[in-house]
Amino acid sequence: MKTRTVERKRLVPHTVDGETELVLDTEYIEVPLPPRDWDSLVRTGVTVIACALVTVSLIWTTASVGDLLSLATISAVAYAAGVAFDLTWIMCMGVEWLLRYDPARAAVPRRAGHVALAISMGAVFAHGHLFGQMSVGTAGAAVSLLAKGGFMIAMRVHARPLDPLTAQWVAKRRAAVDGQLAMIPVRRELLRGEALVEAERQARIAESGGSTDPDRSADRPDPSAPVRSNRSLTTKDAVRTVWDRGIREGDEAVREIAKLIGRPVSPDTVERYLRDLRAEAS
Template identity: 65%
Template sequence: MKTRRTQTIERTRLVPHTVDGETELVLDRETIEVPAPPRDWDQLVRTAVTIGAIVLVTASLVWTTASIGDLLAAVTVTVVAYAAAIAFDASWIMCMAVEWLLRYDPARAKAAQRAGRWALAVSMGAVFAHGYIYSEWVIGVVGALVSGLAKGGWSMAMRVHARPLDDRTQQWVAKRRAAVDGQLAMIPIRRELQRGQALVEAEQRSIVADSGSVGSTDPGQSGSSVAGPDRTVTPIDRKTLTTKDAVRIAWEDGIRDRTDVIREVSRQLGRPASPDTVDRYLRDHQRTA
């Protein structure tokens, strides 16, 4: 009779333990033998296919670099020639990486597939040209097929790992991805707007400061306030400032237009003000005016 494989595991549980009449829950550890799960041959084969594809891609990259590098070295510096030769296979390898990342978005992955095929064709053509120039066209053909086999091996590996989605699920994924991508896109946009708003406010403060310094040279104008409220007073504490107080300050500064009031209140509060709340307090001042 065949003995079934087992594996040793440790189980822990809380059990009551009493010392001197005091009971506490402590961990009780127990080592037991349980049947081992059957070997997952599918996963082993999938892993072997992936490793094989990586080996093929690595061999192709080395061969193509050596072949095209030797071809280019005839007209340029050897180091530069071999560095440039890496780009031939690296191009379609990069396209395959992009195709892998976009495996759940077939529409966007098609561009990477087309670019990868063109890059592979260019790479194979360059390898064949190397053999043809040295009158070894058979070696050139065989060497060019190395890249083709590597590309085919990696394509098969991607098919093994692929998880095709039905049409409705694909649409659901596309909509959710679009929503998340929109939120991610708004992060740098908000930062850009905040930087722009900070520059605008700094420019406005600079203009007000320049206007105040020019007006102060005339003693007769010291009591007037052409440029708006006096900016020499103690700055308002935004943490304790309420919307009602901000509307009152704007009203006292002579601001009457609703849009200007909302903008001024938002500036004083340091955050966007609620238009409805501003309208309510603004109507109170209009009635008492």
């Protein structure tokens, strides 16, 4: 059995001259080496080869189509446009991979990728045909076909097919999450709209000379207004009433509370309720 050496460190007590301290001790042990995962290595190799094929195809198509388009425009623009021919079906394959668990949505990028591949192959073949090199044009067009085929095979290696019931479960969960994600920009848009409406309302009130304070002074109780006595009012409620009127001092509060309830009130009781209200306010 193959093994590998593993370094492990741990704290151990060490005593010198009767004084013990924890020190770091290093030891090397041999542990069994797991068997090589050939499936993972082959999967990685297939992926690397597929990416290499796509890179070669992109370079060849760009060179061929760029040379073809340079007959009608400057070289920099022609070769920049040539990149788009293979990048289009490469992008479609990437989208198809992201939507691999949603077959209905993945069908559109799959068909678009086939169309883009056909256009790319046709452009490469047209380049060879224009210069009288039919065999070169045919072989060059086959490069893109081989690259896309290799990448599709690599995608199948990494794919994890779902049974029909699991696929429905995934679709429902994704729909619920997608609905929540979609509501994020909707809520932001609504908040922005409400803010604009409120800003417009405030601006119109300011232009008309009105007050923009929603807590209008007319709705506030007038401290100078005469106070009517109410014998059914409790002392605690009366303390709350005078507190809301802005009366915070004990003697003044006692007088106002006596007017409210129509009978004498204990200053200690009033002070106790006022302390509670001060604690709440703080």
